[in-house]
Amino acid sequence: MSNTVMERLPANAATRGTLSAGRRIITSPKYAPVLVTLGLFIAMFVSGGVRYDNFWSPQVLLNLFVDNAYLIVLAVGMTFVILTGGIDLSVGSVIALSAMICAKLLEAGVPAAGVIAVTLVATSLLGLGMGLMIHVFKVQPFIATLAGMFLARGLCYVISEASISINDPFFVSMASTRIPLGGSASITISVIIALLVVAIAFYVLHYSRFGRTVYALGGSEQSGTLMGLPVGRTKVLVYVVSGLCSGISGVLYSFYTLSGYSLTAVGTELDAIAAVVIGGTLLTGGYGFVLGSALGVLVLGLIQTMISYEGTLSSWWTRIFIGGLLLVFIVLQKVLTRRRN
Amino acid sequence: MSAQLRNFTGSRIFWPVVILVGLVIVDVIAFPGFLDITVKEGHLFGAPIDILRNGAPTLLIGVGMTLVIATRGIDLSVGSIAAISGAVVSALLLNSPTPDNPWTVVQAVGIALILGFILGVWNGTLVAYLKIQPIIATLILMTAGRGVAMLITEGQILTLHSKPFEWFGSGFIVGFPVAVVIAAVVLILTMLVVRRSALGMFIESVGINPEASRQAGIRSRGLLLGIYAFCALLAALAGLIITSDQTAADANNTGLFIELDAILAVVIGGTSLMGGRFSLIGTLVGVLVIQTLVTTVYIVGIPPVATMVFKAVVVIAVSLLQSPTTNEKFANWRKDRRRPTPTKAIEPKREKVSA
Numbered sequence: 001m002s003n004t005v006m007e008r009l010p011a012n013a014a015t016r017g018t019l020s021a022g023r024r025i026i027t028s029p030k031y032a033p034v035l036v037t038l039g040l041f042i043a044m045f046v047s048g049g050v051r052y053d054n055f056w057s058p059q060v061l062l063n064l065f066v067d068n069a070y071l072i073v074l075a076v077g078m079t080f081v082i083l084t085g086g087i088d089l090s091v092g093s094v095i096a097l098s099a100m101i102c103a104k105l106l107e108a109g110v111p112a113a114g115v116i117a118v119t120l121v122a123t124s125l126l127g128l129g130m131g132l133m134i135h136v137f138k139v140q141p142f143i144a145t146l147a148g149m150f151l152a153r154g155l156c157y158v159i160s161e162a163s164i165s166i167n168d169p170f171f172v173s174m175a176s177t178r179i180p181l182g183g184s185a186s187i188t189i190s191v192i193i194a195l196l197v198v199a200i201a202f203y204v205l206h207y208s209r210f211g212r213t214v215y216a217l218g219g220s221e222q223s224g225t226l227m228g229l230p231v232g233r234t235k236v237l238v239y240v241v242s243g244l245c246s247g248i249s250g251v252l253y254s255f256y257t258l259s260g261y262s263l264t265a266v267g268t269e270l271d272a273i274a275a276v277v278i279g280g281t282l283l284t285g286g287y288g289f290v291l292g293s294a295l296g297v298l299v300l301g302l303i304q305t306m307i308s309y310e311g312t313l314s315s316w317w318t319r320i321f322i323g324g325l326l327l328v329f330i331v332l333q334k335v336l337t338r339r340r341n
Numbered sequence: 342m343s344a345q346l347r348n349f350t351g352s353r354i355f356w357p358v359v360i361l362v363g364l365v366i367v368d369v370i371a372f373p374g375f376l377d378i379t380v381k382e383g384h385l386f387g388a389p390i391d392i393l394r395n396g397a398p399t400l401l402i403g404v405g406m407t408l409v410i411a412t413r414g415i416d417l418s419v420g421s422i423a424a425i426s427g428a429v430v431s432a433l434l435l436n437s438p439t440p441d442n443p444w445t446v447v448q449a450v451g452i453a454l455i456l457g458f459i460l461g462v463w464n465g466t467l468v469a470y471l472k473i474q475p476i477i478a479t480l481i482l483m484t485a486g487r488g489v490a491m492l493i494t495e496g497q498i499l500t501l502h503s504k505p506f507e508w509f510g511s512g513f514i515v516g517f518p519v520a521v522v523i524a525a526v527v528l529i530l531t532m533l534v535v536r537r538s539a540l541g542m543f544i545e546s547v548g549i550n551p552e553a554s555r556q557a558g559i560r561s562r563g564l565l566l567g568i569y570a571f572c573a574l575l576a577a578l579a580g581l582i583i584t585s586d587q588t589a590a591d592a593n594n595t596g597l598f599i600e601l602d603a604i605l606a607v608v609i610g611g612t613s614l615m616g617g618r619f620s621l622i623g624t625l626v627g628v629l630v631i632q633t634l635v636t637t638v639y640i641v642g643i644p645p646v647a648t649m650v651f652k653a654v655v656v657i658a659v660s661l662l663q664s665p666t667t668n669e670k671f672a673n674w675r676k677d678r679r680r681p682t683p684t685k686a687i688e689p690k691r692e693k694v695s696a
Contacts, residue, residue: 150652
């Protein structure tokens, strides 16, 4: 496919000039969904401001980050996996597991830094295990990560059935510290961590060999192998990345809720997948951006905010709206990729 | 005899059956009366009957899921469809002045099933006509469906008082629980239809190579649409059984994670997620393995909270045992043992065509 684009490029540029370059961006499966998402986000924010009082304040915008910091990190990890054409169903349970590990270890008196380190190593190892199952034993990503989902959720129950609250001073300060951004607007430290993760992921995906291999795998695994790319290593590593991101996400989640409970974050994997799709990543792999996924999370957050502002709509409309939005974006992706092929 | 035995040990359901037998042996050791079935007032009772009854909804969905997976698809929305059908039937019965009238119940059940069928047609349209990846096409309904069910129940847990409807969950037909009879009839009818007609072949050919089967004259779109509709219909039926059994419709929890159990049962039963060859008997074995596992956890005295961990261990064990890598290693090891000088050259290499 990239071949045909290359061949067409000079001819197009010569005949239609810069106008066609603009059109190509608008109709490309690579950029168009992200642009649509951006347009949608702006349109929603503007219409929200027109419709509701006190909507156009910086804090409403910043709260999207504050409330969804953990989901942004989760969507970043999911983007890596989906870019290779895989899927990770375990992320929701892994959030619960890492929050649980944090709470239990803190209760036992382990210092906060050690707790976070142990949590991140544990979730990365879980990701490694799933990656090895997928690559070495050729188990479908769907089934391997489903097993991971059961395992993580089950381990939560094994650690504790009851909710454990967190009183550690470091965690409490992470939960309560607000960084003022002028005026009355402020963000939490979690937001900074989330944005940092997005920035690192952006750098890795676009400026490192590993990142290029991730895209290549999603384009065509066979071509990747024939080109001599480290297919196996990359395939395993994306699940490690996803595990690590789920771990970070779980730590942020425990900053946010200050507790560990086995039944938290049920179904969060769906939110993460939805955010990645709405953010313009092609589910068959190969196309997509982490920035798009972050934007997808913000759109989901904005839907929730608008429904709470509306007041008369019950909260379960959120799910229906997200489902509808998913449909629109999937059909859009379909139309765009069909035109290209 | 030995050839038959070798056939069986080589088949895909050999390991799942071994695991099932292993679980039953563990149960019998831990609880000697495990296999006892007693007859009370003409009804059968006992742990094996409980396993069958609790497994019935999963088996119903598993049958539909097997066919969907055989076409190289997947249906994630079955849990939500089950929740919607339970919610619809409860709302209809609660708003009806005569919930104990069998005719009212028949009407409510009919409407719920038709609605399930329509939702399946929606899934099938997305997959067959808009050519959307099945996992995503059904993800839409999985996400939105619970919201719809919540709208129908208005966020409440609807408690039901309708004798004829309770029959689904707690009634008996010739000694067997109604749910078990329904699931068995559906399983047998489906097996007859797909194996005694060319339908099963069509399904497999669409799963193996959609383009080639289209050129061979199979109308794959209609076939896909029908299979998704059938799967959703069975999901709606399962939703009715679950709702009747609990005598309440809970939009949040009815059929929660049942899609995962059903997919698991199908995979344990040896049907590949890559589509093609499928085994409905395998799915039955898969459902029995999962349900027996849950029962075993209770009987052996492991805290029930650890069930999830054991499920994970079984999934990992089964998928590693069925993995081509393991099988190849195992085959090589056997060959090496039989012949001291391994002759790699004549070993037939199975080519795997990836999409």
